[in-house]
């Protein structure tokens with residue numbers, strides 16, 4: 001595909017509809033999934049407007065300098081660079097995160113992990129008389145910080161819980177580059193006071209046992225990495241590569257976890273298709289007698305594995 005990408009002819013002002021049409025053709029030929037939408041989002045970025053404005057003003061003329069900038073963004077997208085890297089941001093749980101090639105782009109299925117974490121924290125908080133701020137969480141392999149920052153934002157607002165919770169969240173990552181992005185995202189959302197950033201191999205640098213461990217670790221089996229969408233090749237492979245069976249990091253985490261999880265705590269892990277049974281048995285090796293339950297994502301894939309160590313929140317017992 002590289003080198004064969006068609007160019008939009010840039011000369012003088014061009015009508016917006018023509019630009020969108022040409023860009024959509026280029027992105028379709030490049031094999032992008034949502035060519036028209038991507039073209040609209042890129043043009044909205046260049047013009048500094050909402051996507052809706054484009055749709056409402058099909059007759060608008062785009063100046064030459066803007067057209068040139070648009071063309072260079074379309075070229076990047078045609079090389080299958082992910083849209084969030086081109087825009088420098090991604091949406092997660094209704095919040096905007098800064099992203100670049102130092103971090104994995106947050107995925108919608110990871111929102112389920114956050115949802116389950118909030119549910120567990122809320123049940124746990126309702127059942128406890130301890131002051132809310134004693135609550136500790138470790139986000140292992142934090143990447144862009146999407147999970148840690150979202151939890152900090154929502155808990156400190158009391159969203160989904162009976163009272164505002166002021167947790168201490170350890171955001172851990174082996175990559176110092178990822179940690180700087182996560183730190184920037186915490187600052188952007190005003191929650192840097194709730195999060196301690198530590199460079200750490202899995203739970204290695206965690207200074208104390210925590211109530212909740214959440215992790216979206218790499219879980220793609222190495223041999224499958226090459227067959228994913230071309231966009232994924234732009235992302236840090238160490239955030240995706242889970243070794244021969246995809247479970248290298250999850251196995252190591254579950255091995256470390258017994259000494260790092262406080263009594264009555266829980267572990268929530270994002271997992272890949274077909275991994276639930278294996279992860280369940282790994283969890284039970286480390287936490288014999290724990291309640292282990294997988295939740296399905298919007299595509300019906302068992303995506304979030306919850307390991308409740310010794311105390312089961314009532315709402316999880318009876319329903320799926």
Ligand code: GLN
Pocket residue numbers: 107216217218219220228232239240241270
């Ligand atoms: N869901 C991601 C993907 O399929 C994988 C994320 C991960 O390995 N944690 O690209």
